[in-house]
Amino acid sequence: MAPSYKLTYFNLTALGEPIRFLFHYGGIDFVDNRIEKADWPALKPKTPYGVLPLLEIDGKQVLHQSVAIARYVAKVVNLVGKNDLENWEIDAAVDTVNDVRAKLAAAAFETDETRKAALFETLKDDTLPFFLSRLDSQAKANKGYLAVGRLTWADLFFVGILDFLNILAQQDLVAAYPNLQAVRKNVLAINSIKAWVAKRPKDQL
Incomplete structure (x- = not known):
């Protein structure tokens, strides 16, 4: 059962x-x-x-x-890896997305408005481009997926949480990153x- x-x-x-x-x-x-x-x-x-x-x-x-x-x-x-090294690659992708989430949440839920503005400025100018450009390159290398060249739970994790991240960031985080757009498209195309x-x-x- x-x-x-x-x-x-x-x-x-x-x-x-x-x-x-x-x-x-x-x-x-x-x-x-x-x-x-x-x-x-x-x-x-x-x-x-x-x-x-x-x-x-x-x-x-x-x-x-x-x-x-x-x-x-x-x-x-x-939706996991075929061996320990693949599982590491998948886990690392998920952990990186979670790092982005933590940084966005720290800014979005900051109550001091001056500090909040400074955190968002750092995110916009430094943190988000740093992480998203690397994730985009990763998705390009994996042909529209975040790890191991095929669909894994890292992709579902990323796309599943992306709407929330976009709300925190007050923007479409993947708008300038075509390979991350491909990850989103691939996941949302699953029936x-x-x-x-x-x-x-x-x-x-």
Whole structure:
């Protein structure tokens, strides 16, 4: 009997969307348990580290950490590497995308307006061009994918979180990077992903 899955996250794309992409790619049924911000204070103390997403398996095991969950589901749907070196390459791509996310989040959620403006200036002039140009070269070398020359969970992770990153950055991050556009196009052309994106809830982020 196949395991049952329940993904608990806010009613957002953000960190939950790459996991949803992976489940839909694999045609695996799961409960998409979306909670509202008002319900979070009551739930937070019951979570392992006070953060979401969480993935419950058969109502027993509870997994945490979004990237670790995505990696687990990627193994279930066979979007991982063929050996340790390929898995390193995939993991490194995901970690680089996550580095970009962390830098964008630090700026977007900064409450001091002067510091926020300075952080965004650094992002625009230095950080984003540095990371995105290298990711674009990586995608070119891998023929429209982020690693190992074929579709892996790194691609679904990147495209799944990209809408959220664009909102944080207040721009289309891949507009000037044709090979990253190709990664997005390749992922969104997958029938099950395309169908999910067309029907998914209208998220806040």
